[in-house]
Amino acid sequence: MMSVAFIFLIITSIVMLLASIISKKTFMDREKNSPFECGFDPKSSSRLPFSLQFFLIAMIFLIFDVEITLLIPLILTIKITNFFNYFIITIFFIMILLIGLYHEWNQGALNWIY
Numbered sequence: 001m002m003s004v005a006f007i008f009l010i011i012t013s014i015v016m017l018l019a020s021i022i023s024k025k026t027f028m029d030r031e032k033n034s035p036f037e038c039g040f041d042p043k044s045s046s047r048l049p050f051s052l053q054f055f056l057i058a059m060i061f062l063i064f065d066v067e068i069t070l071l072i073p074l075i076l077t078i079k080i081t082n083f084f085n086y087f088i089i090t091i092f093f094i095m096i097l098l099i100g101l102y103h104e105w106n107q108g109a110l111n112w113i114y
Contacts, residue, residue: 056109067097 074093078086104110 053112057112060104060109064097064101 071093074086074090
């Protein structure tokens with residue numbers, strides 16, 4: 001019984017190894033060997049200028065993403081808190097978000113072209 005399982009294991013391993021060797025793509029070029037980095041070429045010089053506006057938009061996106069994750073518990077706490085307290089806290093938090101958005105808009109951080 002043990003020898004049949006061992007033979008089956010060896011045959012399965014050999015079949016999987018052969019399938020891996022046969023199905024490999026043999027044509028390797030520069031693009032296949034390099035990782036994809038959001039449209040940037042990783043093989044070129046790393047000292048190329050980077051768009052500061054792109055960086056600022058990415059930072060604003062991350063900040064608002066964290067703020068949205070902070071809003072999710074507010075929805076879950078509506079059942080366990082007083083409605084008036086929930087309403088005041090929610091309005092206060094949303095006002096802080098809107099004031100921050102207005103400030104970024106007023107400073108021109110959301111404009112893609114200066």
